[in-house]
Amino acid sequence: MKKFVKRMLMVTAVLFLCIIPVRADAASWVKNPDGSYSCYEDGKLLKSQRFGNYYVDSSGRMVTNRWVKRRFYGDDGKYIKQFKGGWQQIQGNWYYYSASGQKRIGWLTKNGRKYYFNEDGVLQTRWTEIDGVTYYFHTRKGYMLTGMWKIRGKYYYFSNTGEQIFGWMRKGSKTYYFDPETGERTTSFREIDGNTYYFNSVGVMKVGWTRINGEKYFFSKNKNGVMLTGLQKISGKLYYFDKDGVLQTNTTITVNDQTYSVDGSGVCTEKYSGVTSGVSDTMLFFTLFESGGDAYGQVGGDNGSACGKYQFDYRYSLLPFIKYCYSSDPTFFKEFKTFARYTDSQKYKLKSNTKLYSAWRKIYNRDRDRFKAYQDSYAKQEYYDVTERVLSSTFGISLAGRPDVVKGAVFSYSIQHGQTSAALAVKNAGIKNSTSNKQFLQKLYQYRIKQYPAYKTRYNSELSLALSLL
Structure with missing residues (x-):
């Protein structure tokens, strides 16, 4: 009997030791080849017991993510009090458990947001590649981002x-x-x-016209935003962009042997070379006093009587000029078609004719250089050339060797007072072939002032400019 009691006391003592937790600080952990952990105390492997907040199973391995005797041990093997599943932060990482203690792996949708846990159940943050696709998860909260961030x-x-x-x-x-x-x-x-x-x-x-750092560009709507370069037609008008796409303005360009004038808005107009007037800027010095520096597009001058730089008057030269233009180039001067059919008895219809003014401006804006060339050419051949022939054939006075400014003075006289009057003025002023260019100008303007004293101020100014150009 005494032996039985002694044996029972020993069994009870062993059982008592098994249910008393071993102090964690009295044990040492060892990592196994499979990544699990085992605990040794005094060199002895511990099994089927807990110590501190940990528990080792019958094989001596630390229990993780499992229930044992109503206690749940998390991913780090530590006992989680009052475990009910859901979010758990363990050693700085976040995990998500079901109520039964199953750790979430992969995707989780919760409250309208998506999360991702790797194969260890760790919530992913920042850049993450999943099945070859790149995602970004909020740095602090871990949810998947959508939209612009x-x-x-x-x-x-x-x-x-x-x-x-x-x-x-x-x-x-x-x-x-x-x-x-x-x-x-x-x-x-x-x-x-x-x-x-x-x-x-x-x-x-950007598409369409765009200003960038003070320069204008055009990004094609038809070509899905491609920046245009070179000569381009936009809304019916030609523009030129350099190799960097910058719109060019106030310049002259040549593309495929064709020269264009480029205005302040960047619109390109072909520079016409078909008509050459043979009139230099020096020869036209007098037009600064006649119709201004650039009046080729002017309409309705002299109370509706005249148009253009030379003030072609409906009573004299306007209808012949219109016919000259239309017969030379009916395509370019198509707006003149109706007016070119007028007879001399109908030329009065050109006075204050707003439709004519509109046609004139349209032609001028289409190609200013071409229209200028026609006006210069017509004025020279109808006024100056006639006067020069009369002087040579009738009075023996040649202008062939004279400078353009002297020819311009004769041109001015013929435009304002007629070809015959201009030729007679040269003769009556006492001008001969031996007269110097300076004396030619002085004599002609002195005679002109004497004949038309009302214009004395203008003629003196015209003479001063002419002398300065010699």
């Missing part, structure tokens, strides 16, 4: 499924481009597949 100073875009967007993306009426390597949103100029595009400060691709 600023990350470390750069903007990126993620689809509704969280996939990071690379390359082109259209959202509503706006187009964006994200770097094909990094996914960063593009701003400013960008060359893509050999074409240049421009994206504003918020990444929206």
Whole structure:
């Protein structure tokens, strides 16, 4: 009997020791080849017992993510008090458990947001690649991002499924481009597949006219935003852009052997070379006093009687000039067709004719250089050339060797007072072939002032300019 009691006391003592937790600081942990942990105390492997907040199973391995005797041990093997599942932060990482203690692996949708846990159940944050697709999860809260986000100073875009967007993306009426390597949103100029595009400060691709750093560019609507260079037709008008896409203004360009004048708005007009007037700027010095520096487009002068730089008057030269233009180039002067059919008895209809004025301005704006050449050419052949022939054939006075400013003085006289009057003025002023150029001008203007004293101030100014051009 005594032996039985003694044996029972020993069994009870052993059982008592098994249910008393071993102090954790009295044990040492060892990591096994399979990644699990076992605990040894005084060199002895501990089994089927807990110590501190940990528990080892019958094989001596630390229990993780399991219930044991109404206690739940988490991913780090530590006992979690009042465990009910859900979010658990363990050693700085976040996990998600079901109520039964199953650790979430992979995707989780909760409260409208998506999360992702790796194969160890750790909640992912920042950049993460899943099955070859790049995602970004909120740095602190871990949910998957969608839409446009600023990350470390750069903007990126993620689809509704969280996939990071690379390359082109259209959202509503706006187009964006994200770097094909990094996914960063593009701003400013960008060359893509050999074409240049421009994206504003918020990444929206520009189309149409755009001013950038004070320069104008055009990004084609028909070509999906491609920057235009060279000679381009836009809304019926020609423009020229240099190799960097900058609109050129107030210059002259040559493209494919064709020369264009470029105005202040960038509109290009072909410079016509078919008609040569043979009139130099020096020869036309007098027009500064006649009709201004550039009056080729002028209409309705002298109370509705005259048009153009030379003030072609409806009573004399306006109808012949219109007929001259239309017969020379009916395509270019198509707006003159109706007026070119007028007979001499109908020329009165040209006075204060607003339809004529409109046609004149339209032709002028279409190609200013060409229209100027026609006006200069007609005025010279009808006024100066006639006067020069009369002087030579009737009075033996030659202008052939005279400078253009002297010829211009004769031209001025013939335009204002007629060809015959101009020839007679040269003769009556006592001008001979031996007269110097300076004396020629002085004698002619002295005679002119004597004949038309009302214009004395103008003629003196005209003479001063002529002498300065000798």
